[in-house]
Amino acid sequence: MNIILAGAGKVGFTLAQYLTREGHSVTVIDRSPERIAQVNTALDVITVCGAVDIDLLRLAGADSADLLIAATNSDESNILCCMVARKLGVPHTIARVRQEEHYREVILLREELGLSLTVNPEQAAAYEISRVLRFPSAAKVETIAKGQAELVELKLRPDNPLCGVTLKNYHDRFGDGTLICAVRRDGKVHIPGGDFVLRAEDSVTFVGAPKHIHELFKSLSILKKSARYVLIVGGSRVAVYLARQLLSMGLHVKLIEKDRDKSELVKDLLPKAEVVCCDGSRPDVLEEEGMLAFDAFVALTGTDEINIIISSYAQRAGVEKVVAKVNEEHYVAMASSFGLEEPVRPRTIIAQQVLQYVRGMVNSADASGVETLRRIQDGRLEVLEFRARESSPCVGKTLLELPIRQDVLLAAIIRDGKCRIPRGGDAILPGDGVLAVTTREGMTCLEDILR
Numbered sequence: 001m002n003i004i005l006a007g008a009g010k011v012g013f014t015l016a017q018y019l020t021r022e023g024h025s026v027t028v029i030d031r032s033p034e035r036i037a038q039v040n041t042a043l044d045v046i047t048v049c050g051a052v053d054i055d056l057l058r059l060a061g062a063d064s065a066d067l068l069i070a071a072t073n074s075d076e077s078n079i080l081c082c083m084v085a086r087k088l089g090v091p092h093t094i095a096r097v098r099q100e101e102h103y104r105e106v107i108l109l110r111e112e113l114g115l116s117l118t119v120n121p122e123q124a125a126a127y128e129i130s131r132v133l134r135f136p137s138a139a140k141v142e143t144i145a146k147g148q149a150e151l152v153e154l155k156l157r158p159d160n161p162l163c164g165v166t167l168k169n170y171h172d173r174f175g176d177g178t179l180i181c182a183v184r185r186d187g188k189v190h191i192p193g194g195d196f197v198l199r200a201e202d203s204v205t206f207v208g209a210p211k212h213i214h215e216l217f218k219s220l221s222i223l224k225k226s227a228r229y230v231l232i233v234g235g236s237r238v239a240v241y242l243a244r245q246l247l248s249m250g251l252h253v254k255l256i257e258k259d260r261d262k263s264e265l266v267k268d269l270l271p272k273a274e275v276v277c278c279d280g281s282r283p284d285v286l287e288e289e290g291m292l293a294f295d296a297f298v299a300l301t302g303t304d305e306i307n308i309i310i311s312s313y314a315q316r317a318g319v320e321k322v323v324a325k326v327n328e329e330h331y332v333a334m335a336s337s338f339g340l341e342e343p344v345r346p347r348t349i350i351a352q353q354v355l356q357y358v359r360g361m362v363n364s365a366d367a368s369g370v371e372t373l374r375r376i377q378d379g380r381l382e383v384l385e386f387r388a389r390e391s392s393p394c395v396g397k398t399l400l401e402l403p404i405r406q407d408v409l410l411a412a413i414i415r416d417g418k419c420r421i422p423r424g425g426d427a428i429l430p431g432d433g434v435l436a437v438t439t440r441e442g443m444t445c446l447e448d449i450l451r
Contacts (some may be wrong), residue, residue: 001025001361002065004090006052006081007072010036010327011052011121011347012305015069015233016043018351021024021356022442023091027060030072052081054088062188067361069094069354075102079113085096086114092361094354098122098237117284121346124353126241129266129323133296134226138277139203139341140214141392142402145433147411149419150213151376154222155341158200161220168194171421179421181205181437182377191379191409191437203342205376207411209381209419213328227296227321228252231289233280233310234300235259238325240348242298247272256280256289260440283313291406296321301334304331312338320447327389332378348379362444369445371433383437385410386446391429394446400424403451409437410449 001024005016008030019026021403027046027050028039048060050074060069060123068085070078075097082093094117097103103120110118135141135152142151156162166171167180167292182201183190190196198204206213216225217278230246232239234259243253247270254274257263263277278285281301291297299307299312304326311324311374326335335343356373372385388395394402399410399422413420414433428434 001067001358002061003027003358004029004057004060004062004068004085006030006068006070006078007096008032008039008047009071009073011070012071012365013039013042014347014351015071015354016045018355020044022355022358023359027065029056029060032101041302054084055133056234057081057085057088062090062120065090066094067094067358069096075099075106079106079115082115083113092116094119094357096121096350098242100237112347114371117354119350119353121350122237123241124349125238125325125344125346128349129238129242129325130245130299132247132344133251133298133321136223136224136227136296140376142232143374144374144383144435145412145414145419148209148414148417148433149435150210151205151207151312151374151383152217152352153205153342153376156198156200156202156204159198160222162198162204163200165198167192167196167198170410172429174447175212176421178206178208178216179385179411181409182381184377184380184437189377189439191381191407192440193263197228203377204383208421209439212262212419212441229294230254230296230298231291231319232256232298232300232309233286234302235262235275236300236302239298239300240266240269242300243270243273254289254294256285270289281310286310286314292318295317296323298322304328305330305450307343308335308338308340311335315339339399342378348375359444370443376437381437381439382441382443383435384443385414386434386436388428388430388432388434389444392428392446394428394450398425398427402449404439404449405438405451406438408449411435411437 003024004027006029008028029048031051036047048057068090070081078095082164084097096119097106106118131141138152140153166214182205183192194284195383229252231254246253256276258279260277265271267275291353297319310323315322324343374383
């Protein structure tokens with residue numbers, strides 16, 4: 001597809017990376033010559049330097065573009081850019097909208113504005129963090145298939161009953177309701193086979209219905225109640241979105257922000273939260289504010305290094321659940337070396353949302369296309385939900401009869417609103433939702449699972 005991407009900042013650059021990797025023709029527009037030079041050096045895209053307006057959109061090929069994504073730093077510019085693009089004939093537009101008041105209005109007026117999709121990185125990141133805090137035993141929790149299935153990542157401690165278990169014996173010991181679909185060990189990610197033996201320090205991803213995931217964690221004696229007292233360091237947009245969500249769930253929230261003006265603003269926005277103006281990057285301050293009295297600690301400052309360091313400090317001090325926001329990819333490995341669970345990365349979450357929409361565009365109306373897409377294990381594996389159509393060659397045959405690719409695992413089948421872990425004798429039926437886990441990028445239809 002021909003895609004125009006307005007804005008080459010952090011989110012825009014990440015989107016360009018994902019889209020070019022999938023084989024799309026991408027044209028990037030940005031007013032900064034430095035950003036354009038960076039994009040030209042790193043990616044195989046067409047670039048146009050200048051402020052986005054009608055003439056520049058025409059120069060970028062709006063008359064033949066299939067999609068425009070507006071990801072500049074200005075909400076107003078993004079919305080206007082999408083409206084102009086629609087007038088120029090671009091059939092699909094996506095706008096990044098960050099300000100909460102703008103986001104609510106744009107969602108309400110999306111059809112009138114001609115927007116296909118609206119994304120908010122900070123709100124998406126806050127939602128992911130709140131989901132993790134509701135399931136503190138896990139490193140990461142993703143819902144898929146309209147909530148009928150969950151993807152839960154867990155790091156195995158030495159005393160976990162799963163240590164030493166061979167996967168071919170997993171169902172005999174822990175039931176048929178869940179499946180281990182991915183394991184990260186020593187920096188490498190595996191889609192494990194039956195002979196794979198789990199060991200301590202493995203990061204394991206399970207898939208299953210929420211009920212069965214809950215039962216599994218209970219049988220492993222690692223089920224913990226959701227966090228009730230949360231300490232947030234940093235008064236960013238993500239922090240405000242998160243605090244508001246947590247307060248609505250009845251949790252107690254304390255937020256530390258060192259900038260006095262920003263802390264006063266946060267107080268006005270969050271009257272039910274306890275907001276303190278002090279430097280949350282200092283250990284003595286964290287101790288004075290009662291860090292150990294909280295069962296969750298979230299680092300949301302604007303600096304990745306600070307988030308990693310204070311999160312590591314909180315974890316070593318004994319805080320039960322620690323979450324850090326990290327923007328730069330090269331800091332993710334650093335966070336892991338500090339013993340931290342997978343950090344939250346707002347721009348990666350947004351890239352995933354956009355990619356899911358783009359893959360849906362690639363498919364025709366009657367194709368067995370991608371309905372949901374999730375990235376797991378540091379983004380190195382994809383979990384895709386396909387809808388099985390009656391005409392698909394995958395329908396009506398047992399899994400043993402299907403020539404499924406070696407880099408694909410059929411993890412679950414969603415049928416009649418229930419999540420089932422398939423066995424070799426099970427068949428895919430018309431209308432089934434099929435969850436596939438793969439290291440292969442660019443899969444757009446159910447038939448891509450076949451050799």
